[in-house]
Amino acid sequence: MNLILDVGNTFLKLAVFDKGRLIEKYIGKLVDLDVLIKEVLLSYPQVKQAIVSSVGKLKQEHVKILKAKMPVIELSHELKLPFKNLYKSPKTLGVDRIALVCASVEQFPNTNVLIIDAGTCITYDFINTQNEYLGGAISPGIRLRYRSLNNLTANLPLLDTEIPDTIIGDSTQQSIHSGVMYGVLKEIDGVIDDYAKKYSDLTVILTGGDTKFLSNQLKNSIFANSNFLLEGLNFILEYNRQ
Numbered sequence: 001m002n003l004i005l006d007v008g009n010t011f012l013k014l015a016v017f018d019k020g021r022l023i024e025k026y027i028g029k030l031v032d033l034d035v036l037i038k039e040v041l042l043s044y045p046q047v048k049q050a051i052v053s054s055v056g057k058l059k060q061e062h063v064k065i066l067k068a069k070m071p072v073i074e075l076s077h078e079l080k081l082p083f084k085n086l087y088k089s090p091k092t093l094g095v096d097r098i099a100l101v102c103a104s105v106e107q108f109p110n111t112n113v114l115i116i117d118a119g120t121c122i123t124y125d126f127i128n129t130q131n132e133y134l135g136g137a138i139s140p141g142i143r144l145r146y147r148s149l150n151n152l153t154a155n156l157p158l159l160d161t162e163i164p165d166t167i168i169g170d171s172t173q174q175s176i177h178s179g180v181m182y183g184v185l186k187e188i189d190g191v192i193d194d195y196a197k198k199y200s201d202l203t204v205i206l207t208g209g210d211t212k213f214l215s216n217q218l219k220n221s222i223f224a225n226s227n228f229l230l231e232g233l234n235f236i237l238e239y240n241r242q
Helices: 030-043 060-067 095-107 142-151 172-198 211-215 228-241
Strands: 002-007 012-018 021-028 049-054 072-074 113-118 121-127 132-140 203-207
Touching: 002 030, 002 228, 012 030, 012 228, 021 030, 021 228, 030 060, 049 060, 049 095, 049 228, 060 072, 072 228, 095 113, 095 121, 095 203, 095 228, 113 172, 113 211, 113 228, 121 172, 132 142, 142 172, 172 203, 172 211, 203 211, 203 228
Parallel strands: 002 049, 049 072, 113 203
Antiparallel strands: 002 012, 012 021, 113 121, 121 132
């Protein structure tokens, strides 16, 4: 069994995989990490190895605790990866984006794939049929847009995420919902359209914390998989063990 630890900007996820299949997933905050690790290992003593991916503020002391229990791989651009990285600054490529590309290589080999990860940020990553990672884009996620309107203005309130009934906001609150949500949806659909014009056989994956929220709102055809990153990390762990 494999233990997967994914530390994001907002939440962390722990997952247990057995023979390539996701058995259980835990979601929490960084302060809960020690408790979550103990809970996982108590429930699954068969776990024999782990991989750690962090774009957040994971302390090395947490990694050391895990390493004392089992072999641990820390994801970086220096690991053996199953694709050719053509990113001009590979050292700055987020490990979460690396994991997503690896998941696409495993599940959609020799395919033009656009991976959209809708979380704190919305990231776009593209790998072509030659197994070459070309890059993508980064933009603010849904909650980041709501917060920025509140933080950077004097009078706009911070609202909970809500899909408006109409594009025409008839109040300040509805105008914010319309601006944020339709802005995100039109952006994602527009990016997909632009890629599809260049790559007619494009496969699109939507993942991340806002997957469920967005998947039914987009006009383009997509594969929605909220566990895509975790599956990519498990694949990297097995790939490097080989």
